[in-house]
Every structure is written in structure tokens, then in C-alpha cells.
Amino acid sequence: MKILVTGGSGFCASHLVDxxxxxxxxxxxxxxxxxxxxxxxxxxxxxxxxxxxxxxNKELVTFILNEYSIEVIYHLAAQTHVDNSxxxxxxxxLDNVVGTHTLLECCRAYGKITRFxxxxxxxxxxxxxxxxxxxTETSLLKPTNPxxxxxxxxxxxxxxxxxxxxxxxxVIRCNNMYGPRQYPEKVIPAFIYNLINDKxxxxxxxxxxxxxxxxxxxxxxxxxxxxxxxxINEIYNISTDFFMNIYDLSKLMIKKLKNTENYSxxxxxxxxxxxxxxxxxxxxxxxxxxxxxxxxxxxxxxEKTINYYKNTK
Numbered sequence: 001m002k003i004l005v006t007g008g009s010g011f012c013a014s015h016l017v018d019x020x021x022x023x024x025x026x027x028x029x030x031x032x033x034x035x036x037x038x039x040x041x042x043x044x045x046x047x048x049x050x051x052x053x054x055x056x057n058k059e060l061v062t063f064i065l066n067e068y069s070i071e072v073i074y075h076l077a078a079q080t081h082v083d084n085s086x087x088x089x090x091x092x093x094l095d096n097v098v099g100t101h102t103l104l105e106c107c108r109a110y111g112k113i114t115r116f117x118x119x120x121x122x123x124x125x126x127x128x129x130x131x132x133x134x135x136t137e138t139s140l141l142k143p144t145n146p147x148x149x150x151x152x153x154x155x156x157x158x159x160x161x162x163x164x165x166x167x168x169x170x171v172i173r174c175n176n177m178y179g180p181r182q183y184p185e186k187v188i189p190a191f192i193y194n195l196i197n198d199k200x201x202x203x204x205x206x207x208x209x210x211x212x213x214x215x216x217x218x219x220x221x222x223x224x225x226x227x228x229x230x231x232i233n234e235i236y237n238i239s240t241d242f243f244m245n246i247y248d249l250s251k252l253m254i255k256k257l258k259n260t261e262n263y264s265x266x267x268x269x270x271x272x273x274x275x276x277x278x279x280x281x282x283x284x285x286x287x288x289x290x291x292x293x294x295x296x297x298x299x300x301x302x303e304k305t306i307n308y309y310k311n312t313k
Contacts, residue, residue, distance in 0.1 A: 001025045004070045006055050006103065007077030009037040011182045012119075015220050016074060021048055023224075028068050030055060031077065036183035055099040061106040071112065074223065075103060076119045078154075081185050082147045086273065089146035096150035097157065104161045115227060116169045118158045122212075122239070123148035124173060127277035134281040137173070137235040144277055162233045170230050172223065173282060174238040179216030179301060180308035188213070188302075191250060192309045195257040195266065205272030207247030210279040214240045215301035218294040222287060229290040236290075237282040242298045256306065 008017045008029030017040060020027045026047060031037060032054045041050045049068065053060045055077050064070065077099060079085070079092045100118070107113045125135040126142030143149040161167040178186070184193035191201045222238045230236060244252070247267075254266045296304075 001071050002028070002069050003072045003074065004028045004030065004064060004068070005074045005076065006099075007031055007075075008050075009033060009040055010076060010078075010080075011036070011038065011179075012177055012216055012219055013074070013076040014038040014040050014181055015179070015216050016076070016223055017048070019220050019224060026068070028064060028070065030061070030064060034079075036081075036185065038181045055103050056094065058102050058106060061103060062110070065106060065110040065112075069112070070110075072115045072117070072227065073103070073107065073113060074117045074119070074227075075100065078119070078151070080121075080147065082123075082145055083185070083273070085145055085147035085150070089150075092146055092150045093153075096147075097153045100154040101157050104157060104167065107167060108161060108165045114168060115232075116158070116161075116167055117223065117227060118155065118169060118171050119223075120155050120171055120173045121148060121151050122173050122175050122237070122280040122282045123277070124152040124155060125280060125282065128279055128281040130278070132281075134283045135237075136283045137237060137286060145273075159233075168232045170226060170232065171235040172226060172238060173235065174219060174222075175212040175214045175240060175280070175282065177216050177219050178213050179305050182216070182305075184309075187211070187246060187249065188253075188305060189309065191253040192257065192306055195253055196310060200266050200268040201250040201253065202268050202270050203246055203250060204270060204276060206269070207250065208245050208278075209276055210243050210245045211249075212240055212243040212280065212282075213298060213301075214238065214242075214294060215296040215298075215304075218296055221295070222292050225290050225292040226287070234286075236287045237284050238287060239282045239284040240294050243279070256302075 009031035028049045079095045124141045141152045143152045178188040182189045184190045
């Protein structure tokens with residue numbers, strides 16, 4: 001297949017690009033190369049083409065679709081760091097909403113896309129309190145911060161292009177990913193990076209918020225499974241049962257990387273976000289019916305991640 005990956009130099013997308021190339025698809029990666037990008041900018045003749053550019057550029061996207069006869073799109077380009085969305089929210093609207101709309105409109109005009117797979121987030125469901133049930137793909141969207149609001153808005157635009165133009169879309173909502181190549185602004189790589197550089201783990205508030213974590217290669221496997229077996233105009237949650245609160249996560253990291261239980265020496269408490277969701281909890285039964293299962297447990301994934309950052313220190 002001839003596949004376009006948007007944001008293909010990002011954390012998850014760069015791993016997806018690798019897997020698609022291994023499967024002998026021809027992959028085009030369009031990425032504007034933001035501060036958090038991974039360096040996969042070297043094209044491989046006949047296998048992989050890197051193009052530096054912005055998906056808001058309608059002329060460029062149209063050129064790529066036609067020049068490379070694109071059949072499938074994995075749309076992963078987005079601003080994703082919640083903290084940044086509190087002080088730079090309009091950039092999130094431009095990249096996540098306008099960028100998605102531009103891409104959809106180019107695909108509508110092009111008319112030859114067989115799959116448009118849109119990557120969203122579990123945060124569109126909003127906070128799930130302790131006594132509330134896990135969210136399914138039909139649950140209401142209740143985003144609580146500018147980042148998740150832009151992702152919910154982008155999803156609605158994707159859904160509208162199926163209803164209005166029968167564009168063959170699939171939407172994916174995923175737990176917190178971790179693994180090699182993730183920029184150290186997200187919690188796991190941030191803790192690792194700080195500790196191996198003799199700095200402290202920075203925790204918002206008391207650190208009692210909970211997050212489910214899933215290894216990036218398991219997410220890539222899910223993306224490939226959804227392409228092969230998923231149905232058009234469906235939504236799929238990607239999740240695991242493993243979760244930790246941020247304080248316990250910091251303790252685990254400190255014990256592993258500093259070999260001490262004197263945790264207070266390596267923790268720095270900072271002002272909490274304006275609003276910090278307690279947890280996100282999503283049901284993955286629909287995805288597992290396609291045959292997908294997570295293969296990498298947290299301990300194994302964490303060791304792989306720690307080794308990566310130690311080797312790239």
C-alpha cells in the first residue's frame with residue numbers, strides 16, 4: 001500500500017512508520033518538525049519519503065496525495081502536551097482542528113482514500129471518577145482542557161466527513177503511551193531523564209492523579225490490527241489494565257534509577273494544573289474482538305524505555 005503518515009516524526013508515529021516500512025508498504029511522512037520530533041528525516045528510495053511541511057498547507061497535502069497515489073492515511077499529527085495547551089491553546093486549535101479539517105478536505109477532493117485512520121485520545125471522555133464506570137466508544141465526550149477539547153473537535157469533523165462525503169474514516173482513542181523516543185515532557189520520560197541527570201521528579205499537586213500506561217509497540221500493533229480488521233465509521237479504544245498514580249510512579253522510578261527509598265530527596269512538588277483530571281478509564285472490548293492483545297507488560301516496557309534514555313543521555 002501507499003500510505004501517508006501525518007506527524008510521522010512524532011513519538012508513536014515514528015514507530016508506526018518503522019513497522020509499515022518493515023511490512024513493505026511505501027510510506028510518506030509529512031511532519032513540520034516541532035521541538036519534540038524524532039529524527040527520521042532521511043528518505044529511503046522506493047520505501048520511504050520524508051517531506052517537511054504542515055498539514056494546514058492545502059496545496060502541499062494535495063500535491064502529496066496525487067504525486068504518491070496515496071491510498072491510506074494514518075493521521076497522527078497533533079499538538080499533544082496538555083500543559084502547553086493552557087498557555088498556547090490557539091496553536092492547538094490550528095494544528096489539531098484546522099490541520100485535521102484541511103487534511104479531510106484534501107482527501108474529499110482527491111477521492112481515492114480507502115482508509116482515513118484518525119488518532120485521538122482517551123482524554124476526550126473527560127474525567128472518570130472513582131465510582132464511575134469505564135467509558136465505551138459510545139460514551140459522551142466531555143473534554144476538560146484545551147488539548148482534549150481540540151481533539152474532540154477534530155473527531156467531530158472526521159465524523160462529519162463520513163456522514164457528508166462517505167470518507168472511509170476510523171477513529172482511535174488511546175491511553176497514555178510510553179516508550180523509546182518520547183520527548184521528556186511527558187511523565188515517564190521526564191522522570192527518567194531527570195533522574196539520570198541528577199534532577200528531581202516534578203509532580204503536579206500531590207501526585208494522586210492516576211494514569212493508565214501502554215507501551216508504544218502495543219499501540220502500533222493495535223493501529224495495524226485496526227487497519228486490517230476494523231470497520232469504517234467505527235471508533236476503537238486502545239487501553240491496558242495497568243495504572244499508577246503519579247506519586248507512586250515517581251517512587252518506582254527513584255527506586256529503580258537511584259536505588260534508594262529516600263523519595264523526598266528526588267521529588268519536587270509544583271503547582272497543580274488549573275484542572276487536572278483524576279483519571280481516564282476506557283473499555284477495550286471492541287478492539288480485543290479484532291484479535292488484539294497487549295503483549296508488553298509495564299515492567300518490561302519500562303526497562304526498554306529506561307535503557308533507551310540511558311543510551312541517548
